[in-house]
């Protein structure tokens with residue numbers, strides 16, 4: 539997730555159970571085990587020893603890993619700060635690779651440090667079933683965002699191995715580089731590049747962070763020395779993956795409010811971001827009389843309200859728009875703002891409808907600048923990504939898994955940035971969500987089980 543308010547970041551976990559009502563008991567374990575037996579052809583082994591050990595998540599181990607990973611942080615616990623290619627990021631990467639090695643996965647890294655742990659299937663030539671997320675963390679965030687999608691996926695693999703499952707399609711856990719835009723202002727950097735976005739490969743050759751450290755130098759300091767032309771080598775070949783699933787914390791309150799344990803995401807809303815600047819003459823707050831002013835601050839205020847108006851005019855609850863940044867220059871109580879800067883975020887699951895809202899905002903900006911005699915010195919669409927729809931077959935596999943585990947679920951839309959948005963360009967994508975104020979090990983175990991069953995099913999297709 540990217541650039542949402544930090545307060546919500548610790549709250550919610552993907553694919554988990556709300557409350558204890560449907561907590562995994564012996565019955566669900568037994569159903570899941572039978573399913574695994576059908577998939578894997580291994581014999582029932584636990585006889586009357588009580589609940590199966592064959593399909594049990596190592597919750598304590600997973601929680602220990604999450605806590606350990608959270609200790610690689612540049613801010614004090616309980617917050618986590620882990621910025622791309624920093625020393626702590628490097629240590630987190632080493633930690634993830636260590637777990638992959640321990641699981642017997644074949645580990646490889648691409649030029650920018652996307653990390654892949656592969657469990658080779660019996661038909662290794664087929665597209666793999668991928669899952670994964672990120673472990674970079676914006677300053678002072680929580681320990682679950684992204685992390686559950688990586689460590690949870692590794693536990694799902696471990697669970698399938700312990701269950702005796704034999705994959706047909708290879709299973710792969712991916713740790714994506716820099717989902718967060720903290721350092722270079724680019725969200726989902728690793729997955730965008732994997733999706734083969736040429737302009738990104740070009741811009742990464744030049745981009746610098748706020749300390750004027752180039753992307754290439756920062757990567758080299760983390761052990762990823764590359765020639766600029768190596769950036770293209772990150773692009774995924776077509777059909778590398780037959781499906782991609784992401785387990786992630788949820789940032790919205792929908793499931794929790796409705797008390798539904800599992801969210802299966804059918805679409806990720808298409809985000810766009812815009813920066814706007816107005817310039818006026820400024821002047822002293824006492825000296826310049828009202829008729830003589832061209833106040834860049836008021837132009838910004840008027841545009842902020844126009845954003846809300848245009849979003850509401852779409853008539854769809856799925857259209858959302860936010861002015862998250864509004865800065866005035868020089869920012870003094872006795873100065874008429876001579877310059878204003880807005881950053882606007884607009885999202886929708888319908889790309890055309892969202893783009894119409896952007897056009898209306900553009901027209902309003904022009905109109906406001908004329909009416910107020912200010913200069914519209916910038917109207918820049920920073921990014922305008924297409925939405926991603928989950929693949930029907932992946933959604934069905936997730937529904938199948940949730941049903942096997944006797945977990946109620948709801949199909950829903952995600953409105954945050956995720957690596958899945960870009961993986962959807964190169965692979966059928968599925969994505970699951972679920973809010974949780976407190977991510978208990980039991981809750982996470984259910985998410986891991988749904989993920990494991992889903993991957994097992996897709997591996998055999």
Ligand SMILES: *[C@@H]1O[C@H](CO)[C@@H](O)[C@H](O)[C@H]1NC(C)=O
Nearest residue numbers: 746747748749750751752755
């Ligand atoms: C940033 O680094 C480049 C290359 O080292 C240098 O040419 C440029 O002057 C630097 N810019 C700033 C603002 O320090």
